[in-house]
Amino acid sequence: MTSSDRRYDIDWIRVIAIGLLLLYHVAIGFQSWGTMIGFITTEKTWESLWIPMAMLNVWRIPLLFFVSGMGVYFSLRNRNWSELMTERGKRILIPLIVGTFLIVPLHMYVWQYYYKMELSYFPSPGHLWFLGNIFVYVFILSPVFFYMQRNQDGKVVQGMRKLLSTPLGLLPIVSVFIAEVILVDPRPYELYAMTWHGFFLGFGAFFFGFCFALSGSSFWQMIGKWKMLFLVIASVLFILRIRQFTVPGYLLVIESDCWIFSVFGFAYSYLNHPSKTLSYLSQAAYPVYIVHMAVLYTGSLFIFPLNIPAPVQFILVLLFTFVGCFVLYELVRRVDILRFLFGMSKKAPSKNAVSQVV
Template identity: 55%
Template structure:
């Protein structure tokens, strides 16, 4: 029987919740329109300071967690079953989203800015799903080999590496190397970039690796305050000295320590069952798929009102969360043919 890791489920839910808040915040930045968001005239640029703290670790965290999910899935399925399951859960919603969901909010953007209306088959914010599916296919042979020898040698080596906090250096090196080799124009721009692809691949692979060690989680939880302190220090240096743009290798290091801190505090405080978690864990994926629709729909309405940017931000955030949860509760989870299109299992399966 595979042990259920409630903390990892919680981290996935929290990361997707932060993603919604982050995307709403972009609509209030003076550059939002240039990356396809409907932009409010009364910007709230001050919120970008805390948002920039989240931006270096929220997407890598999701890639880490996705790799961990594959580890657990492989305990219950052979490789054929895994590919079939991931095709249903990731590829099908990805294709559906590119065909139906993303084109709708693109049309809303075109209409708001009086552009010619046109249908665009595009991944949009669902690029993450496309990357994940590629990672599964590319890394599956390696994962199968690691699982085959896991109990013989790999786990023992990893247990020695992660027995002390120095072991986290092994997890940091690939991200520093990626940043120095790829030299991204903007570290925080993950979507549709070579940087985002390779960073995601590293995090996905290392998420799987972390689950093979018995010493990783006790160590990461024990030293959680150290990880948090280092992460905050790197962030304050980035904010106060470098105007939020430290060298890429420093951002890679900062990102890793934020993730270690989140893992540590999550493992210590969130690894327990909850009725709320059962609901939120199932709803998070469909909400991730549809949330941009409600951000754009809310933008069309609230941005036309003569109210301050701060109040508009508040109303749009509430509207997005309420719209997503109402759509999930009364439509997506209750209509049988919609469930697989949003990555949900059919009832009774």
């Protein structure tokens, strides 16, 4: 991709999505239920954090799958099938294997130590579970993606572009996700990790993310034009959910999709321009996410026992996590073997190179 058609807004969405995931994971440590899903939690809980967490929870993971599908669109433009799978293997499978056997067990050691449990080696994909999903999606959908990429003047792609040039064209996409939630009946809806709900929801988001990128300017102009409508719908549905506590699954789907569509619209309208900050963060986001749980748990280990208010603990853990992650990233990006193990290219990309989206 040349600098003239590079999509900086998609780079920004990816950075923002991973940043929100980190923020969400820090906030879990201040919820009383965090221990039940394997997090270190403080005795000084901050329950009101749940309101913004609940807003994020229905769309933070689906957004990442949408963006990952877009990333594959850009990746396969100059690659054949073999080259795509090799590149995705280096980018996804190597970090997944390293994370499963080295990094996740590290933060599990900290968790066991904090709760005075017997230390044991616990290999698991942990927070990197979605990488396995993405590789499977690429493998299954790559023939379809290559067909669509190479037949952009055909009836299928042209029909899709026409459909996605209007807001009504999004209704079939929303309907697919509604069908998924009806058939799978996830409880709770927000449980994505290593569940069939997470797999099928991610599969749909990944596929449609590719379609959005393939659709070109007509889709992005539409999504930018109607961004406020999507934001209003999502906000109204969120307020309804918070007040009623439980809502039907189809309303969660509509809310989730509208949040995501609004993010795409605002990013396209305001973030599609280069910056040195974006160049740095785009390369850092993936390695930072890989190591963040170990850093978060270490910070929690030292900060949660302190006799200070929960908001102060939150700020300290947040600072510790972000600073620690970027310190480790600075080490990773300077050592070729670490770059390889964390899914980065051997040499730092040039100024005009495309950042890789998982």
